[in-house]
Amino acid sequence: MTTSGVVYPYIPNSVPEVQREMLDSIGAASVDELFERIPGDVRLHGPLDLPPPLLSEAELHRCFTRILAKNATTNENISFLGGGCWNHYVPAICDEINQRSEFLTAYAGEPYEDHGRFQALFEYTSMMAELVDMDVVNVPTYDGAQAAATSIRMCSRITGRRRVLVAANVHPETQAVIRNYCHPDLSPEVVPIDPKTGCVDRAALRRAVTGETAAVYVENPSFFGTIDASTGAIAEIVRGAGALFVVGTDPSSLGLLTPPSRRGADITCGDIQPLGMHQYFGGGRGGFIATRDDPKFIREYPSRLFGIAPTAKGEWGFGDVAWERTSFADREHAKEYVGTAAALWGITAGVYLALMGPKGMRELGEGVFMRCRYLMDRMAAVPGVTLPFAATPHFKEFVVCFDGTGKTVDSINAALRDRGIFGGFRTEVTGGRECALYSVTEVLTQRDMDTCVAALRDIVA
């Protein structure tokens, strides 16, 4: 009955006898008859133009394993690539949990049948709230860039204003997402950074903020890895104009660094990739948005918020909080949307935070911070290599300028690749031509870093 005579393992009812029996029950002569409402002129005549199938699982597995073998991984090489996606270690239990059939293949079950999902995500948001020191955290949105863009729109709704300021040291891809997401009714403008420190130019910010400004968005640590000591002062400028302060942050820094909420942030947002997600070519992402327990903010979340409630028999029950966001509805009905985003990664980040605990997060923050400083010191000593913002404290990543070496980033990276090293990626920095962003995580050993520095000395010599 199937055109090819194959019984497909994924299609139990491709068995001809079963199909016959079902057709009889329907009262149809053939499966084709069921499609009779599709007119001939919109039908596809002939098979889809696809490669021949890999019918057995063995063939399929072999084919794809070979495709994947063409990739060189950050396990086999020493990687200094970062910029929003990092090679942190993923504890085995994170993968064990997110590969459980019950979580992996569930979707939109109700609190009664999918109690586990509700509890796991409530716990995730609760642990994130502790980490970022805020009261409210959403069920994850797509990624950190989306979280930033959504936070900005929330601010616009809360303040009723339409101007948005974004620091120049925000990740360029995040800036692009914000530009597109705010279009056409909000207009993001870029606030320059001080070329000496790599941090926001406060004088320029003061000039740019007006009574029309809805939100100021900065990242701390920034895309360049700089940590801004003056976040509190920036917050005062923002508040002075009646605007809201949104700070994007790297959650892996928060065991060590003071959370943005303690330094004036009204909304803290970011990406949970560092908390137990593999890099997945940039795919293992989820965005968090954190605020205080203030209905003014809570009612503007377009994401789902899970709350805890009593049950008839004294259990922990869960459900969607403020499902109907009334003020949100009043002003901008359906202004934003929720949908399938990154729930499984939220559960995973919860597992990660439970495994790490307060001590683990502190050690992680310190370990990354110290490795970063060590590698900066070693790199700065390579002839011709300069570090534009070296005097500023850094977390995880830093900009390296190769202009003094006479070499391009591309050529240096090609030579590093030959030595099994993924050098930092090319990045645009005012005043430098051949610059790259180098990144470290806790998986790098001293030897890894020394190997890289030695290779660089060799390459630029």
Added chain:
Amino acid sequence: MGMDMTTKLRDFHQARWDEPIIFELTTPGERGVLVPEAPADVRRAGEKALAALPADMVRQEAPKLPEMGQMRVLKHYLRLSQENLGADLNIDIGQGTCTMKYSPKVNEILSRNSGIADIHPYQDESTVQGALEIVYELDRALRAISGMDAFSLQSGGGSQGLYAIISIIRAWVEHTGQLGRKDEIVTTIFSHPTNAAVAKLMGFRIITIYPGPDGRPDIEAFRAAVSDRTAALMITNPEDTGVYNHRIGEFTDLVHAHGGLCSYDQANLNGIIGVTRALESGFDLCFFNLHKTFSAPHGCGGPGSGVVGVRSSLRRFLPVPLVEKDEATGRYYLDYDLPNSVGKIKNFHGNIHAMLKALAWIRALGADGLREVARVAVLNNNYMFRNVLKIRGASAPYAPGEHRMEQVRYSWQTMKRETGVTTSDVQNRMFDFGVHYWTSHEPWVVPEPFTIEPTESYSKQELDEFLAITAEIAREAYETPEVVRSAPHRSTVHHIDHSYFDDEKKWAITWRMYRKKFDDYFVAK
């Protein structure tokens, strides 16, 4: 012989671990994992820098995370997982429109491969040829399936895919000098509400068409709605009713005659894959969810992937980058050279693991297999259709006597009128038999709705079991309605007090909010 599920119903009970909130499990000092220590030289450099950090930049109070040994963390989450019901465990055909099909395990194994999990998006193209090949080959397969000329695979879910579509439509309006002239989107009430939501986000007016008596969008209303102001039609077909709109060509022709674009929401392609394509129906853009038709798992609500296909004239508006192949060298590369690109919809390249799973699924089936997916999805659905209508109190509005495509929106209106039992009551009772069931989104065009989409993944035996459960609940509704009304009876938890979700004084969105507001068990402070 196994158990005959048409006569004997499963004596199911959902797992019930009475699991505490993770914060209640903390034991100070316990560790789940250890972090690699910084070596001595690193410490020397680092500690000096640490000491130089201004005091207000260093966190003073450690985050109040749980402290637990490794196995305790594992056990906690395994218990929570058991209190969840995934497609792998139930006959997941009650969440119609969402295409809860089988996600093959071999694809999961492949997605754990370090060659996909441990690669960075900014690696040199030469080191990620395998990843680029997956993107490129999936793009090619999707082109064949849709008839479109180029795909962006960047969006991380369905809504984001529709958002990419509307971004492209908006960019087209702007770059063709039609800003201010084309400012309306026409859609239908049975198209996914996100179509209207994203269109509004981009500043368009939305005109919605309601169904005519046959359940298909009222074509006269459509004629009245389309004008030179129409930027685009955003429509789905078949709609949630499972009724195929055979006049779809007239819809797209009319929009084209007024200079507008036609966008096909094919989040769910399952009933027509390999049978009819976006191209032949006259569409300029289309959209698929890889986590529906193409078998990537739903993951409790993501990560998914919403992919967007366009005709060649619209390629220049797609998000960057696209993956192309240099035929001379056989090398794959990233193409950022799209003059009117909408920029980025999502960081980096999208959800590669979902792409891998979708491509592997397509390759496992091939052209004939994909067609068989549609054939069996439609066969299964019409089998269910016939048999659900035999159940007392159930009905299906529109298009009587016609076969349906991949799903049907049914109604319990009769049952509700006769017994007071609502679709929500039925939903709660379905859980007692270990199956999932969804009531459909608002507004309820069909009263007391439920939507069954059996896909190609479930065997006749399973469909019969689902039918038997539904029939049993209908019988209960008429004979012992209290049993249905007070369900679920075999769930993890009992009736949840919903007042805690809408009252600002009572809601607790995190554990710290709960601790701030309550002592003991919900005793207000």
Added chain:
Amino acid sequence: MKTVGLIVNPIAGMGGSVGLKGTDGMSVLRQAIERGATPRSQSRTAVALAGLSPLRDVVRIVTFPGDMGENAARAAGFSPEVLLKDEIDPTTTTRNDTIRAAGAILRRGVDLLLFAGGDGTARDICGVVGTDVVSLGIPAGVKIHSAVFGCSPRESGDVARQFLEDPATATRASEVMDIDEELFREGSVQARLHGFLCVPYVRQRVQGLKAGSALSEESVQRTIAGYVVRELMEPETLYVIGPGTTTMALKDRLGLDGTLLGVDAALGGKMTGKDLTEARLLDLCDAYKRRKLVMTPIGGQGFLFGRGNQQISARVLRFFDPSDLLVLCTPAKLCALEGSPMLVDTGDPGIDAKYSGYIRCVTGNGQYAMYRVR
């Protein structure tokens, strides 16, 4: 302990079975009895109360003697508190007794008022309690045009139970309509909007990820009003605004002290006329060159003109074109029409034809529906 008020109109529904259209007025009642009518409000009340019987221990019923509620409550196993025991003779009840009973309930204070009857009963109760008491009708009368009744007695019981059990259940103002029985018996339908009762509104808590937030009717109405004021209203234009909760949201948004049941007019955000009669509307339309008409369909049948807003007569409508008409309607209300068109019945076939066809109806912020009018 929750308290439920119960008022049964013992004679409701008697006319219908014998071909009379309602039992308003003693002579009609006598006629009905002569034709052999039997009361059905007792049995219908019993069905509804059966839905409440699981709450027997936690709900106290406050009602009136005999067939006005006491009998039905006792039959359902409740021990009711009976008011006006010596003042009402349950064997010869009239409208006046319903009104007195409603007054007693208002003074006594209850969590929910259940009443069994038809449009006339709803109208009498509405006149006393307005939206101050949460009320719900058990359909027992002949005329059921008001949106304050359950679809069936069973549903009334179910909704009541849910309202009592779940404190988070929403309420909304719903229309009380009544048809002039005298005219109705002569074959002419003249439904009037008499007022609004505050009824429990059992809405699905749609948990599905797919939908985004589901909004209450009130917030959608506010959203529509906000959109109309921000983006559609023009200066120096007279806006004639019809009755209904959706248009009331617009009146509120404009800061007008508007009427829920009446037709008001506004210009530049200021009231130019309140609760206008046909004559005053004609004067106003004559006085202003630029004018628009803002309407919402009334009642369950979706009347745009001709029911509940007769002030806007065919003569008034001659001052307008369909392009001057702004129809506001929530998607839920459109869906409730179940595909039937909105209706125009002004008594003037020319005007009816002029307003028939397809109209754009505002359903949200920048959201419209293209919908048929007949």
